[in-house]
Amino acid sequence: MQKNISVIISTYNATEWLKKVIWGYNTQTYRNFEMVIADDGSTQATSDLIEEIRKEVFFPIIHVWHEDNGFQKSQILNKSILSCNTPYILMSDGDCIPRPDFIEQHIKFREEGFFLSGGYHKLPLMLSQNITQDEIYSEKCFDLNWLKSKGMNTSFKNSKVYSKGLISFLLNLVTPTTPSWNGHNASGWKKDILDINGFDERMQYGGQDRELGERLVNFGIKPKQIRYSTVCLHLDHPRGYATPESINKNRNIRKETKEQLKKWTDFGIIKKQ
Numbered sequence: 001m002q003k004n005i006s007v008i009i010s011t012y013n014a015t016e017w018l019k020k021v022i023w024g025y026n027t028q029t030y031r032n033f034e035m036v037i038a039d040d041g042s043t044q045a046t047s048d049l050i051e052e053i054r055k056e057v058f059f060p061i062i063h064v065w066h067e068d069n070g071f072q073k074s075q076i077l078n079k080s081i082l083s084c085n086t087p088y089i090l091m092s093d094g095d096c097i098p099r100p101d102f103i104e105q106h107i108k109f110r111e112e113g114f115f116l117s118g119g120y121h122k123l124p125l126m127l128s129q130n131i132t133q134d135e136i137y138s139e140k141c142f143d144l145n146w147l148k149s150k151g152m153n154t155s156f157k158n159s160k161v162y163s164k165g166l167i168s169f170l171l172n173l174v175t176p177t178t179p180s181w182n183g184h185n186a187s188g189w190k191k192d193i194l195d196i197n198g199f200d201e202r203m204q205y206g207g208q209d210r211e212l213g214e215r216l217v218n219f220g221i222k223p224k225q226i227r228y229s230t231v232c233l234h235l236d237h238p239r240g241y242a243t244p245e246s247i248n249k250n251r252n253i254r255k256e257t258k259e260q261l262k263k264w265t266d267f268g269i270i271k272k273q
Contacts, residue, residue, distance in 0.1 A: 003034045003060075005107060006084035006190075010073055010183070011094030012040040015049045017128075017235050023136045024097040024232075026057045030104040035061045037094075038080035041068025071246070073183075074199035074208050078269045081190065081198055090187035091209075092232060096120055097131070099142050099231040101164075106187045109226050115192070115216055117223050118185030118230035119177070121160045127151050128235035141233060163228040171228035179223035181213025185232055192221050197268030206247035211254045219263040 007025065011018045018037075025035060039046055042065070050063050064080045066072070081089065090106050092098065109116055123131075127150050135141045144161055148154065163171055181188075186209070196215040199208055213223065256262065266272035 001032055003032055003086050005030075005033045005088045005090060005103065005187075006036055006086045007033055007103065008036045008038050008077065008080045008084070008089060008091045009094050010038040010040065010077060010091075011042060011046060012071075013042045013046065014094055014237065015045050017237065018046065018094040019049060019053065020131060020133075020136060020235065021092075021094050021097055022053050022057060022061075023133050024099075024102075025059065027100045027137060027139065028098070028103050029100050030107055031058060033059055033090075033103055034085060035059055036080045036083050037061060037063050038073070038076040039063060039065040040071070040073055040076045041066060071204045072201075073205070074201045074203050078198040078201065081193055082269065084190060087190055088187065089190050089193065091183060091185075093184045095235040095237060096184050096232040097136060097141065097235065100139060102230055102232060105226060105230045109224060109229065110187065110189075111224070112189070113220070114222050114224045115181060115188030115213065116186060116226050116230070117179035117182060117213075118187075118232070119160060119182065119227040120184045120232050120234040121157060122234040123147075123236055124151055125236040128237070131233075131235075142231070160228055160231055161233075163231070168228040172225045175225065175227055177225075177227060179225040179227075181209050181216065181223070183209035184234060185230055186213070188216065188221065192216060192219065194269065195219060196263055197265050197270055200253060200265040200267050202267045203250045203253055204246040205243070206250040207254055208250060211250070211257055214254065214257050215263050215265065218257070218261045
């Protein structure tokens with residue numbers, strides 16, 4: 001059967017996290033998808049992992065890689081968009097384990113003229129390290145009592161882990177969070193992303209995903225809030241690539257996008273001559 005959704009997973013030298021994430025996709029209730037790994041210059045260890053885990057999972061994996069040149073996530077995401085073989089794209093990260101109905105919910109809510117804005121639930125570092133394949137395949141890692149027994153604090157945010165059906169629908173309605181394109185959990189039509197020329201490749205860490213969503217909105221594509229319907233567990237890790245320089249540069253680019261209502265970037269998939 002021809003696949004009808006592509007899942008882009010971004011990664012960089014984080015094989016232990018990526019392995020857990022891929023296991024999470026091997027539990028999905030919706031199975032008609034391909035995975036495209038957007039690899040921002042990882043070493044051979046990531047290629048070796050992908051080659052080995054391909055034998056285990058039911059879905060095809062396309063590995064898109066370029067030479068390491070610092071944090072260039074926007075560049076590798078654009079290359080990965082072009083490698084997708086389906087009309088619809090879901091983007092997440094190599095540190096986000098999806099609940100088994102993750103893709104199913106994106107398929108359920110997708111709609112022409114919209115993109116979907118999901119959220120995540122962040123785990124503490126020790127718990128992130130201790131989740132095993134068995135706990136992913138048994139879905140124990142999405143059991144709130146198990147998570148608390150392993151060190152997760154009590155919080156209203158924990159409702160993201162178990163919300164389904166009417167509860168998630170109501171929480172999506174009342175959340176004060178504005179729907180945006182989130183790199184860890186968002187999806188949209190490939191044609192819409194191409195129509196705004198993908199990601200702005202000048203942008204490194206700090207809001208490059210939000211800027212893409214802002215141009216989609218300027219183009220007339222509406223965001224749809226599914227924060228409590230699509231659940232993924234965000235594994236903790238340090239972010240040495242988050243620099244004040246990149247964050248400030250990106251903030252200025254986003255400001256320009258908002259003020260000028262930009263739909264297109266000259267620094268995206270198609271380069272300005």
